[in-house]
Each structure stands twice: as structure tokens, then as C-alpha cells.
Amino acid sequence: MGRGGGAVSSVLEELLAVLPSQVVSADDDxxxxxxxxxxxxxxxxPPAVVVFPETVEQVQTTxxxxxxxxxxVAVRGRGTGLAGGAAAPDAGIVLSTVRLNRIVSIDAVDQLAVVEPGVVTADLDRAAAEHGLRYAPDPASSEWSSIGGNIATxxxxxxxxxxxxxxESVLELEVVLADGSLLRTGHRTVKGVTGLDLVGLFVGSEGTLGVVVGAVVKLQPVPVATETLIAWADSTATAAAAVAAIMSSGGRPSVLELLDQATLQNIDGHSGTALAGxxxxxxxxxxxxxxxDREADALLAVLAAAGADARKLSADEAETYVELRxxxxxxxxxLWTIGEDVAVPRSRLVEMIRTIEAIGQRHxxxxxxxxxAGDGNLHPALSVAKRPGETAPPEVLRIxxxxxxxxxxxxxxTISGxxxxxxxxxxxxxxxxxxxQLDLQRRIKAVFDPLGILSPDSFLAVTEERQLVP
Structure with a gap:
């Protein structure tokens, strides 16, 4: 239920009484x-107010x-999320971390970086490159997404x-809990097994347990060499079988991506390429x-044996194909479109791709x-043409x-990779x-947030009914 206008005004007044006016906004836009x-x-x-803290102390005060x-309170990074996890609470507070955006330090010996949550992912990678290092996690939104959002999801x-x-790249976290207290957890050492792994608990908690205000993240050496291959297959099932062959060959590729025909057509339409043919x-x-180079040569042979037409790319070609991906x-x-994010065991990838295609044909x-594809994480998009007068996606997409x-x-x-x-x-x-297990996870949240003020519309929210039934 929404809060009354008086309550909204009270929230704004209370925040303005203890925070600088430039970090608090009730502007409609x-x-x-x-x-x-x-x-x-x-x-x-809409939220009653958006707070843009510039210090950890301001997060605590909020x-x-x-x-x-x-x-x-809902915590928001740069808004690139794809699951509705940063939705503003009705008449509540959105706490944005975009101004907490410092790369505090990079240590080339220990191969780690100390960062604030608002640092853009690709900016950290570029800064690390100046030390011969890189930040390995690289979501497709890396030029826009923030480290804090990456940690949250x-x-x-x-x-x-x-x-x-x-x-796998987060070593230590500073987190402000729901009551404003500050917690530091984790370690900067290569090894460390003291107590429960609270860092692992916070990573992926989607803002339900606390607000990440600082992180120590692991960096990797920039590889001394990189080779890139492309391989064409006559079907997605053949491509998926080639993936299985690669992963069972003993090779360990650093990238293994699959794009189907409809995706290639989309890229051609938006990028002026001619891939689909x-x-x-x-x-x-x-x-x-x-x-x-030796591993790439070995994988070329594996791909050929699996029925794919593969070749090596030059450095310039490789950069182009990676950016197109x-x-x-x-x-x-x-089109009306629903995009999904599921992951399956790699041994079931061919089966899952065929099932997705059958679902599309059936509907x-x-x-x-x-x-x-190398880790079984699929992003299928299901689409149907918009009809005149339609204002919402048809039920067939949800089904x-x-x-x-x-x-x-x-x-x-799993339902999300x-x-x-x-x-x-x-x-x-x-x-x-x-x-x-779901009940246990809700009880764990209650330990960190006993009043339930953090991300009330999150994945741990108790709902009265499901949107779809079997």
C-alpha cells in the first residue's frame, strides 16, 4: 500500500535535516x-525521494x-538490471550509488582493486590494464553497469x-546494514577460511541484505596472447553439439558463445553486417x-569433427565479432518480446535448445x-508481432x-544464470x-533486516499468488 502525502513529506524533511541538499531529490523527473x-x-x-550519497557516512545516515x-528502501546502481530488482518502493527511498564511483587503489602485486560500488565495470578494466591486469567479469553492459550492480546480481x-x-572475483566487502551500521567482511589474502562466507552471501543478494559501499575485487593478468575462432553450423543443435565437444575435449576456452539465425539477422539489421547468409x-x-595458439589449433580440429566450418580470425576481425556479440x-x-536467462548443465544444452525451438513452434x-554456451547459460528471446490496438503483450508469451x-x-x-x-x-x-529453503532464506534476510525495509519487492517478497500456474 502507498504511503500518504504527509508521510512522504516527513521522509523528505527528515532526510534534508541530516543530509546535504545536493544529495537529496524529490524532483519529479x-x-x-x-x-x-x-x-x-x-x-x-514513484518513490518519495532519491538519495545520491557521496560518502559512506551519508549512506549510513540515509x-x-x-x-x-x-x-x-531500494538500492539502485546504474539501472541496467534485467529482472526488476531495482524497482522503487511506493513512496519510499531510492538510494543511488552512482556518486560513490572512486577506484580507490589498484595493487599490481596482490592483483586486486579497491573500489566503490558506482565504478563502471569497463572503467575498472581499463584502469587495471594500465598495470598489466584486467577485471575478468565482463557483462555485455560493462560500459554502463556498475560494480555494485554486478555484485548485487x-x-x-x-x-x-x-x-x-x-x-569468484570478490574478496572483501563493506556493507551498510538496514539499521545504518557498517560491516566489513571477507579478506584480501589469496586464501582465507575464517568463519562463514558472508561475502558469498552478499554477492547475488540483490540489495535485500544491505548496501554495498566498498569492495576489494580480484584482478587477473592480461593474457600474453589471445586467439579467436568463428565456426558456422547448419543448426543451433549442431552448434550446441560442437560446444559439448569442445568442453569434453580437455580445452578450456576463455570465450564460447553461440548465436542462432534469428540473432544473426537482428545483428545484420542493426549493424549493417551480412552474417545470416x-x-x-x-x-x-x-x-x-x-x-x-596451440589450444586454438586443437579446437579447430574439434569443431571440424563436430561438423562446424571454423577458422581463425585476425585481431581486427576478432574485435569486430566480439563487439557484435x-x-x-x-x-x-x-514485436512484443520476453527475454529469458536460464542455465542448464552443459550435457543438456542440445536438448534444451531443441526444447526452446519446439516451444516457439508450438506457440x-x-x-x-x-x-x-560454454557454461550452459542461455538467453532466448520469445517474440510475436504486435497487432493493431494492442497495448500489452499477449498471454501466449507468458505461457x-x-x-x-x-x-x-x-x-x-536454474531459473537465472x-x-x-x-x-x-x-x-x-x-x-x-x-x-x-525459500523460508530459510527469508529468515536469513530477517537477521540482517529485521524490519524488512530493504528491497520489499525483491525475490524474497511474500506474494499472494503466482502470475502463472502450471
């Missing part, structure tokens, strides 16, 4: 611009006010097949390290899939999405975790 992530999901009205008034990216998701599906493969696609205003939908997610669970997969659960995928959460 500012509130609207910070109310949701890219999904546009907004469960209620949460102390919220805690005392029992006002809900345990973001992935192209290099995860070799270097792991965000959790060269094959049904495309694999993009990279190897790196001292033996990158990251940003070559564009929106289709003539008369266009299916366009890209995948971090097909439900079938797709349940199919992933049926083969031992890297985008998080947020509000938009929580309807399937109990199907994967089971009610006892």
Missing part, C-alpha cells in the same frame, strides 16, 4: 528516471532515517566460462594464455537465442516463457529452491 531498471517494472507509485521511520559475461562469475548458427570461441543487436519495435513465436523456465528446471537447470531473480522471476523461485 529525477524520481521517474530512478524508479526502475531497464525492464520498467514498477510495482507501485538508512538510519529509513530504519527509524520504517520507510522502504552476481553478474556474468563472456569470460565466465574460464574465469567465473562476479562471486553465412550459416545457420555461429560460434565465437577464444583461447588465451601462453598456449593460446556484445552490442550488435537492437530492439524490434514491431507460433519467433525465437532468437544467444548463449554463453511460453513459463514452459521454457520449467523445461530448464526439468533438466537440472546471471541476471538475478528480482521481482520478475520470483514466481519460479520455490520451484527451484523448494519452500523450506
Amino acid at each position: 529525477v524520481r521517474a528516471a530512478n524508479a526502475a531498471d531497464v525492464t520498467g517494472h514498477l510495482p507501485g507509485g 538508512l538510519r532515517v529509513a530504519h527509524r521511520l520504517r520507510v522502504p 552476481n553478474a556474468g559475461g563472456l569470460h565466465c566460462v574460464k574465469y567465473g562469475v562476479t562471486r 553465412q550459416g545457420d548458427s555461429l560460434l565465437l570461441v577464444q583461447t588465451d594464455g601462453w598456449a593460446a 556484445r552490442s550488435g543487436r537492437g530492439p524490434r519495435p514491431d 507460433g513465436l519467433l525465437v532468437a537465442s544467444v548463449a554463453h 511460453a516463457a513459463d514452459e521454457l523456465v520449467r523445461a530448464a528446471l526439468a533438466v537440472g537447470g 546471471e541476471h538475478g531473480i528480482g521481482a520478475l522471476k520470483r514466481e519460479w523461485l520455490a520451484d527451484e529452491l523448494g519452500e523450506p
Whole structure:
């Protein structure tokens, strides 16, 4: 339920009494611009106020006010999330971390960086490169997304097949809890097993347990060499079988991506390329390290044996193909689209791709899939043409999405590989975790946030009914 106008005014007055006016905004345009992530999901009205802290102390002050008034708070990075996890609470506070954007230090010997949550992911990678290092997690939104948002969702990216998701690169965290207290957890050492792994608990918690205000993250040496291959296949199933062959060959690629025919057509339409006519599906493969060339040659043979037409790329070609994978696609205003993010065991990848295609055919939908295929993470988009007068997506899209997610669970997969659960995928959460584990997770949240003011519309929210039924 929304809060009354008097309560909204009280929140604003209380914050202005203890914070500099330049970090507090109740401007209509500012509130609207910070109310949701890219999904546009907004469960209620706009927030009462947006706070842009510039110091850790200002984050603490904001949460102390919220805690005392029992006002809900949503933490927002740069709004690139794809699961509705940063949706503003009705008449509550949006706490934006964009001004906490310092790279505090980079240590080339210990190979780590100390950063604030508002640092843009690609900016950290570029700064690390000056020391011969890199930040391995690389979501497609790396030029816009922030480290804090990556930590909140345990973001992935192209290099995860070799270097792991965000959790594998976070060593230490500073977190402001719901009552405004400051917690430091983790360690900067290569090894450390003291106590429970609270860092691992905070990573992927989507703002439900506290506000990350600082992080020590692991850096990797820039590879001495990188080789890039492309391979064309006559179907997505053939491409997926080639992925399985690579992963069972003993090779360890640093990138292994799959793009289907509809995705190639989309890239051609938005980037002026001519990919779709060269094959049904495309694999993009990279190897790196001292033996990158030998490993690439070995994978060329594996791909050929799996029925794919593969070749090495020059450095310039490689840069082009990687960028097309990251940003070559564009929106289709003539279509209603639901994008998904599921992951399955690599041994079930071929089966899952065939199932997704069958779901699309059964419901008369266009299916366009890209995948971090090396780790079984699929991003299928289900689309249908907009009809004159339609103002909302037809129910068939939601039904097909439900079938797709349940199919992933049926083969031992997960409902999200890297985008998080947020509000938009929580309807399937109990199907994967089971009610006892979901209840335990809610009780853990209550330890950190006993009043339940953080991210009230999150994946741990208790809902009265599911959006879809089996």
C-alpha cells in the first residue's frame, strides 16, 4: 500500500535535516528516471525521494532515517538490471550509488582493486590494464553497469566460462546494514577460511541484505596472447553439439558463445553486417594464455569433427565479432518480446535448445537465442508481432516463457544464470529452491533486516499468488 502525502513529506524533511541538499531529490523527473531498471517494472507509485550519497557516512545516515521511520528502501546502481530488482518502493527511498564511483587503489602485486560500488565495470578494466591486469567479469553492459550492480546480481559475461562469475572475483566487502551500521567482511589474502562466507552471501543478494559501499575485487593478468575462432553450423543443435565437444575435449576456452539465425539477422539489421547468409548458427570461441595458439589449433580440429566450418580470425576481425556479440543487436519495435536467462548443465544444452525451438513452434513465436554456451547459460528471446490496438503483450508469451523456465528446471537447470531473480522471476523461485529453503532464506534476510525495509519487492517478497500456474 502507498504511503500518504504527509508521510512522504516527513521522509523528505527528515532526510534534508541530516543530509546535504545536493544529495537529496524529490524532483519529479529525477524520481521517474530512478524508479526502475531497464525492464520498467514498477510495482507501485514513484518513490518519495532519491538519495545520491557521496560518502559512506551519508549512506549510513540515509538508512538510519529509513530504519527509524520504517520507510522502504531500494538500492539502485546504474539501472541496467534485467529482472526488476531495482524497482522503487511506493513512496519510499531510492538510494543511488552512482556518486560513490572512486577506484580507490589498484595493487599490481596482490592483483586486486579497491573500489566503490558506482565504478563502471569497463572503467575498472581499463584502469587495471594500465598495470598489466584486467577485471575478468565482463557483462555485455560493462560500459554502463556498475560494480555494485554486478555484485548485487552476481553478474556474468563472456569470460565466465574460464574465469567465473562476479562471486569468484570478490574478496572483501563493506556493507551498510538496514539499521545504518557498517560491516566489513571477507579478506584480501589469496586464501582465507575464517568463519562463514558472508561475502558469498552478499554477492547475488540483490540489495535485500544491505548496501554495498566498498569492495576489494580480484584482478587477473592480461593474457600474453589471445586467439579467436568463428565456426558456422547448419543448426543451433549442431552448434550446441560442437560446444559439448569442445568442453569434453580437455580445452578450456576463455570465450564460447553461440548465436542462432534469428540473432544473426537482428545483428545484420542493426549493424549493417551480412552474417545470416553465412550459416545457420555461429560460434565465437577464444583461447588465451601462453598456449593460446596451440589450444586454438586443437579446437579447430574439434569443431571440424563436430561438423562446424571454423577458422581463425585476425585481431581486427576478432574485435569486430566480439563487439557484435556484445552490442550488435537492437530492439524490434514491431514485436512484443520476453527475454529469458536460464542455465542448464552443459550435457543438456542440445536438448534444451531443441526444447526452446519446439516451444516457439508450438506457440507460433519467433525465437532468437544467444548463449554463453560454454557454461550452459542461455538467453532466448520469445517474440510475436504486435497487432493493431494492442497495448500489452499477449498471454501466449507468458505461457511460453513459463514452459521454457520449467523445461530448464526439468533438466537440472536454474531459473537465472546471471541476471538475478528480482521481482520478475520470483514466481519460479520455490520451484527451484523448494519452500523450506525459500523460508530459510527469508529468515536469513530477517537477521540482517529485521524490519524488512530493504528491497520489499525483491525475490524474497511474500506474494499472494503466482502470475502463472502450471
